[in-house]
Amino acid sequence: MSTHTKAPEGPASRAASGRPGAKRPAKPGRAGRYARRSAVVLVLLVLWQSASWLGYINAATLASPVEVSQYLWGSLREGSLLVDLGVSLRRVALGLAIGVAAGTVLGLIAGLSRSAEDVVDTPLQMLRALPFLGLAPLLMIWLGIDEALKVGLVVVGVVFPVYLNLFKGIVGVDPKFYELSVVQGLNRFQLIRYIVIPGALPSYLIGLRFSLANAWLSLVVGEAVNSNAGIGHILQQGKDFLRTDMIVAALVIYAVLGVLIEALVRLIEKIVLPWAKDFRQ
Numbered sequence: 001m002s003t004h005t006k007a008p009e010g011p012a013s014r015a016a017s018g019r020p021g022a023k024r025p026a027k028p029g030r031a032g033r034y035a036r037r038s039a040v041v042l043v044l045l046v047l048w049q050s051a052s053w054l055g056y057i058n059a060a061t062l063a064s065p066v067e068v069s070q071y072l073w074g075s076l077r078e079g080s081l082l083v084d085l086g087v088s089l090r091r092v093a094l095g096l097a098i099g100v101a102a103g104t105v106l107g108l109i110a111g112l113s114r115s116a117e118d119v120v121d122t123p124l125q126m127l128r129a130l131p132f133l134g135l136a137p138l139l140m141i142w143l144g145i146d147e148a149l150k151v152g153l154v155v156v157g158v159v160f161p162v163y164l165n166l167f168k169g170i171v172g173v174d175p176k177f178y179e180l181s182v183v184q185g186l187n188r189f190q191l192i193r194y195i196v197i198p199g200a201l202p203s204y205l206i207g208l209r210f211s212l213a214n215a216w217l218s219l220v221v222g223e224a225v226n227s228n229a230g231i232g233h234i235l236q237q238g239k240d241f242l243r244t245d246m247i248v249a250a251l252v253i254y255a256v257l258g259v260l261i262e263a264l265v266r267l268i269e270k271i272v273l274p275w276a277k278d279f280r281q
Helices: 011-017 030-053 065-078 080-112 114-129 132-143 147-171 175-184 188-223 231-240 244-272
Strands: none
Touching: 030 065, 065 080, 065 244, 080 114, 080 147, 080 188, 080 231, 114 147, 132 147, 132 188, 147 188, 175 188, 188 231, 188 244, 231 244
């Protein structure tokens, strides 16, 4: 009579059988993801430079990556690039601080009270529907054409995404959580702290992303008016002197700053939203 010995089950057999102990396929590491992203950018730069060398792209129409890098390196050595970058960052930081604070307060007021919503939401929705560039001449009259205008345009571009997304996040919290708070005997402050704010936080961070993008867009408009420093000033000079290397350099700076700020927001999301996991492998 023959006996059969059952082989011990390992991780591979558990994965094949679909048991709870089976391990999921490992996600690609961060190094691999960064390498792929960098490779895409590198390929685009090589194609761009090759097209310039072969004469498919005229330098007067679009400067090559080499020409743009030469301008950036020269400006960096002279120190003017750091000055312009610092001026723009200061304007954006101040506008963001005011706009995010105002949008957050207005979103909380409208989201937590129906009567306050009736007072706050309608005027803000009307202002949001106005063309952004159409407000610029009026802001010039109110604020002048100096620093207040630059910061004011950033505030206008920032406040609406923050307000709208926070308001929608608050009113979109599942009503079952409100019922649970009543059962648990939570007061108004505890309800806001433990249910409303965590529930609205994902939408609020999405609004913060949109506001960061709008901040740089608003700054471009503001720095095109009576500005002697800033990234928008580089852009304006490039337009005045038909220097495509300066124009592209300013756009590259905006793009790099946008990527860095996006990475910062993603880091904030991982810290404050540890339960939000990416389902993709």
